[in-house]
Amino acid sequence: MKAPHFADYLAVFVDVVRAGSFSAAARDRAVTPSAIVRQINTLEQELGVPLLIRSTRSLTMTDAGQSLFERAKRLLDDLADAHAEVSAFHGLVAGTLRVACFPTFGKRYVLPVLAKLQAEYPSLKVELDLNEKLGDPVLERLDVVIRMGELPDSTLIAAKLAPLNRVLAASPAYLGRKGVPSDVAELAGHRLLDKLHRADLLGWSDVLGRPAAEVSNDPVAFRSDDFEALRGAAIAGMGVTFLPTWVVGPDIKAGVLTRIPLAGEPWNARPSGIYLLRSVPLPSAKVRAFVEALRAFINAPPIWEP
Incomplete structure (x- = not known):
C-alpha cells in the first residue's frame, strides 16, 4: 500500500457509507465534498478496484467495497477501543465524547452535565445524538447510550443510572x-x-x-x-x-x-430502569468523568421524583 494515510482513507470510506453520500460525510467531518471525493478516489486507485458505484441519487457499494467496509469497521473500532483503553490509564479527559439518548432526557439532564464538563476540560469535544431510535454503541462508535425500560440480553456493558417510574x-x-x-x-x-x-x-x-x-x-x-x-x-x-x-x-x-x-x-x-450502555470493557477517562458527573447531577433518589 503506497498511500501514507491508509487508515485515514479507510475511516473516510466508512463514514461515507454510513452517511449515505459524499456531502453528508463532508458535513460530519466539516470538510468540503470534493475533499472527501479525492480521498475515496485515492483509496480506489491504490487498491486498484472501484469501491462505490456513484449515481445522481445514491451511492452503492461494489462487492469489493462491501468486503472492505466490513473489515474496515472492525479495524477502526479496534483502534478506537485501543485508544480509549490506553487513554484511560493516563486519565486524560479529552477527545470526542459521543452520547446518544432520548431528546427530552438529553436536553434536560445530559446537556447541563456536558456543558459543565467542557468548562472543566476544554480539550473535550462532544457529539450528542438526540433520537428516539437510539443508536448501537458498536456500529455507530458511540461511547455511551442511555436506554430506558427492561434491557434485552446483550453483550453491551450496562450500568443502572436510576429507576424508571x-x-x-x-x-x-x-x-x-x-x-x-x-x-x-x-x-x-x-x-x-x-x-x-x-x-x-x-x-x-x-x-x-x-x-x-x-x-x-x-x-x-x-x-x-x-x-x-x-x-x-x-x-x-x-x-x-x-x-x-x-x-x-x-x-x-x-x-x-x-x-x-x-x-x-x-x-x-416490574424491574425497569434508566441504563448507561457502553461496548468497551474498560471505560475511558472521558466516559468515567461523564458518568460520574451525570450521577452527581441526577442524584439518588433522582431529582425528578415527586
Missing part, C-alpha cells in the same frame, strides 16, 4: 372538570394522551390491559411523539398522560400536574 397525571383543572378516575374502567372513559407512532411506546397496555388506541371507545384525544408536547398537553388540561417521572415529576412536585395513583401503580413493580 411511570405515572398517570393530569392538570388539577382537568380533574376538576372530569373527576379523578378510581379504576381502569373509569380511566378508559377519560381523554388520554398517547404517542403518535411506534405503537404503545408509553406502555398504556400496562395500565389498560391493551394499547390506548385499542380501547373500544378510542379515548385518545391527543397524540404526539414528543415528550414535551405530551407533558404540555397534560398541563393545558387536554387529558390524562402516562409518562416517566423524569418528564412530569417536577410538575407534580410543583402542583402543576396531579398524580393519579391508580391501583397502587403495579406497573412500577
